[in-house]
Amino acid sequence: MxxxxxxxxxxxxxxxxxxxxxxxxxxxxxxxxxxxxGFWILFSDKxxxxxxNESSRLSEFQTYKGWFYVIITAIILxxxxxxxxxxxxxxxxxxxxFQNLLEKKVKLRTEELETAIKHLRETQxxxxxxxxxxxxxxxxxxxxxxxxxPLNYIMGSYVGLLRHYKENTFSDNPEQVGKLIDAMKIGIxxxxxxxxxxxxxxxxxxxxxEKCNVHEILENSLTMLNSLIKQHxxxxxxxxxxxxxxxxNIGHLHQVFINIIVNAVQxxxxxxxxxxxxxxxxxxxxxxxxxxxxxxxKENLKKITDPFFTTKAPGEGxxxxxxxxxxxxxxxxxxxxxxxxxxxxxxxxxxxxxxxNHEQESKNYLC
Amino acid sequence: MSKKVKIIYVDDExxxxxxxxxxxxxxxxxxxxxxxxxxxxxxxxxxxVKVVISDMKxxxxxxxxxxxxxxxxxxxxxFYILTGFEITEEIQDALQSGLIQKYFRKPFDIxxxxxxxxxxxDLQE
Numbered sequence: 001m002x003x004x005x006x007x008x009x010x011x012x013x014x015x016x017x018x019x020x021x022x023x024x025x026x027x028x029x030x031x032x033x034x035x036x037x038g039f040w041i042l043f044s045d046k047x048x049x050x051x052x053n054e055s056s057r058l059s060e061f062q063t064y065k066g067w068f069y070v071i072i073t074a075i076i077l078x079x080x081x082x083x084x085x086x087x088x089x090x091x092x093x094x095x096x097x098f099q100n101l102l103e104k105k106v107k108l109r110t111e112e113l114e115t116a117i118k119h120l121r122e123t124q125x126x127x128x129x130x131x132x133x134x135x136x137x138x139x140x141x142x143x144x145x146x147x148x149x150p151l152n153y154i155m156g157s158y159v160g161l162l163r164h165y166k167e168n169t170f171s172d173n174p175e176q177v178g179k180l181i182d183a184m185k186i187g188i189x190x191x192x193x194x195x196x197x198x199x200x201x202x203x204x205x206x207x208x209x210e211k212c213n214v215h216e217i218l219e220n221s222l223t224m225l226n227s228l229i230k231q232h233x234x235x236x237x238x239x240x241x242x243x244x245x246x247x248x249n250i251g252h253l254h255q256v257f258i259n260i261i262v263n264a265v266q267x268x269x270x271x272x273x274x275x276x277x278x279x280x281x282x283x284x285x286x287x288x289x290x291x292x293x294x295x296x297x298k299e300n301l302k303k304i305t306d307p308f309f310t311t312k313a314p315g316e317g318x319x320x321x322x323x324x325x326x327x328x329x330x331x332x333x334x335x336x337x338x339x340x341x342x343x344x345x346x347x348x349x350x351x352x353x354x355x356x357n358h359e360q361e362s363k364n365y366l367c
Numbered sequence: 368m369s370k371k372v373k374i375i376y377v378d379d380e381x382x383x384x385x386x387x388x389x390x391x392x393x394x395x396x397x398x399x400x401x402x403x404x405x406x407x408x409x410x411x412x413x414x415x416v417k418v419v420i421s422d423m424k425x426x427x428x429x430x431x432x433x434x435x436x437x438x439x440x441x442x443x444x445x446f447y448i449l450t451g452f453e454i455t456e457e458i459q460d461a462l463q464s465g466l467i468q469k470y471f472r473k474p475f476d477i478x479x480x481x482x483x484x485x486x487x488x489d490l491q492e
Contacts, residue, residue: 145424148451148473149380155474157388169393176389183382227452231429 025084032071032080040069077307127307131320135258139201145227146194153187156180191242197224201254208331212253214244214285214352218276221257229274238277244285248332256325260289260348263321267293267346284334284354290347296340304338371396372488373415377406377433378422378449387420390477395484402426403433410437416444418484420471423450423458431457431466438466445487449475 023031044065044185052061156213157180163169170176197220229235264274272292279286296304303309305326310319322336333353340346376387376399391397398413400406402425410416419437420431434446446466448458451473460476461467468487469479 025377143453144453149383152451152473152475153382153386156383157392159477160386160390163390163393172391179385180389183386186382227424231426234426 019141029080033077036073036076044069049277051067088232090188103104126322127320131324132255135262135321136201137256139198139224139228139258143194143198143224143227146223147191150187150190150194153183153190157184157187163201193224197221200250201258205249205251208249209247210250212246212248212250214246214253214278214287215239216258217250218287220275220279221254221261225258225261227267228262231272233265233268234273236273236275238275240280242280245356246285248352249328252328252331256328256350257287257289257320259325260350264289264291264293264346264348267291267295269294272345285352287350287352288347289350292345295340295342295344295346297342301338301340305336372417372484373398373413374418374420374484375399375406375409375413375416376420377401377403377425379425379432380422383422391481394481400434403428403430403436406433407437407440410441410444417488418447419443420447420449423448423452425453429457431461434461434466447471447480447483449473449480 004079004220016227048058048061048065053215160170160180161177161184162179164171164180200217200220201224218237218239222229259276261276268274268291274292275288275290277288277290279288300309300311305322306319307323309323312319326336329350329352335349335351337351338346373396374391375396376383376384376391378399379401381401384401388397388399398409398416400409403421404423404427406419410419410467419434421433423430425433426485430448430450434448437444438446447466448461448467448470449472450458450470452458454470458467458470462470469483471483
C-alpha cells in the first residue's frame with residue numbers, strides 16, 4: 001500500500017516534472033517555489049506536532065524547521081537553476097562555436113568568390129584581347145597588301161630613277177623624273193598612314209578623354225579594311241560637312257568601327273553597297289553603317305550583342321565582336337542600335353554623346 | 368628586234384599605271400588601262416600585243432576574271448598577274464590550269480618581269 005502510493009506519487013511528480021520542462025524557466029521556478037512553500041506550510045507543522053510533544057521545545061524546533069526550510073529550498077533552487085543555466089551555457093558555447101565556424105566559412109567563401117571574380121576579370125580581359133587579335137588577324141592579310149601597294153610605288157620610282165641616274169634615260173623628258181619623285185612621296189605617305197592606322201588600332205590606352213576625330217577614325221578603319229572589302233562592294237561615304245571631334249578612346253572606337261564594317265562586308269555575298277553616314281546633331285553624333293547584305297533574322301537581332309553569340313562556324317568567330325563593341329559604346333555613354341531586314345540588309349547606328357561639351361557646359365554653369 | 372614588244376598593263380591604281388608606263392616604256396611599247404573592261408578594249412584595239420599583265424584586286428572585275436574572258440578571246444597571248452597579295456587559291460588555280468604563266472609580286476622586280484617577257488618572246492621567235 002505504501003509502495004503503491006509511493007509509485008503513484010512518483011508518477012505524478014514525473015508528470016509535473018515533464019510538464020515543468022515544457023514551461024518557461026521563470027514559470028517553472030515560480031511553480032516549484034509555490035509547491036514547496038505550499039506543501040511546507042500545509043504539512044510541516046502537522047509533522048512537527050506529531051514528532052514533538054513537549055510544547056516548551058516547540059518554539060525551538062520551529063526555528064530549526066525555519067532554517068531547515070530555507071536550506072532545503074536553497075539547495076533545491078540552487079540545483080534547479082544550475083541545471084538550467086548549464087544547459088544555457090552549453091548552448092551558448094555551441095552557438096559561439098557554430099558562429100565561429102560560420103564566420104570562417106563565410107570568409108573562405110568570400111575569398112573563393114573574390115578569386116573567382118578576379119579570375120573572371122582576367123579572362124574577360126584576355127577575351128577582349130583575343131578578339132582584338134582575331135580582328136588583327138583579319139587585318140594583317142589586308143594590311144600586307146595595302147603596304148605592298150605603296151611599296152610598289154617606291155620600288156617603281158627607285159627603278160626609274162636608278163635607270164635615269166645610270167643611263168640618263170629620261171633626259172629628254174624631265175617631267176618623267178618629277179613624276180617618279182612624286183610617286184615615291186605618295187608611296188611613303190601612304191605606307192606611313194597605314195602603319196599609323198595600325199598603331200591607332202592596337203594602341204593600349206584606357207583613357208576615355210582622348211580627342212577622337214570620327215571621320216579620321218572611319219577613314220583609317222576603311223584603309224585597313226581596303227583589301228578585305230571585296231571588289232564587288234562599293235563603299236559610299238556620306239559624311240557631315242564639318243569635322244566631328246568627340247571625347248573618347250581612339251583605339252577602342254577603331255575596334256568598334258572595324259568590327260561593324262567587317263560584319264557588313266561579310267554579310268554581302270556577291271555584289272553590294274556599304275554606306276557610312278555621319279551626322280552632327282545638337283547633343284550627340286550619329287554614325288550609320290548600312291549594308292545591302294543578307295540581314296539578320298528577327299530572332300537573332302536581340303542576341304547579337306550577347307557574348308559568344310555567333311552564327312559563324314566554330315573557330316571562325318569568337319562571338320565577342322559586337323558584345324565588346326556594345327560595351328565600348330556604353331563606356332562612351334553612347335548607344336548601339338541595330339535595324340535589319342532579312343534579305344535586304346542591316347543598319348548599325350552608333351550614337352555617341354558629345355560628352356566633352358556637356359562637361360564644359362556644366363562647368364561654365366557652375367562658374 | 369628593232370620593234371619594241373607590245374604589252375598591256377591593267378591596274379586600278381593610277382600611280383602604279385604611271386610608274387609601269389615610265390619604267391617599261393624604255394624596253395617595251397606599253398598600253399595601259401584602269402580596269403578589266405579597259406583591258407579587253409585594248410586587246411581588241413591592239414591585236415599584236417603579246418603579253419598582258421594585270422593587277423589582281425580591282426573593282427567590279429578582278430585580274431583573274433578579266434584574264435578568263437581575255438584568254439577565251441585570245442588564247443595565244445600570255446597572261447600574268449602582278450599582285451600585292453600572297454598567292455591565293457584563285458591564283459593557284461589559274462597557274463595550274465595554265466590560265467596565267469606566272470604571278471609577280473608587288474613591289475615588282477623589274478628584271479624578273481622583263482626577263483620573263485623576253486624569254487617568252489624569244490621562245491615564240
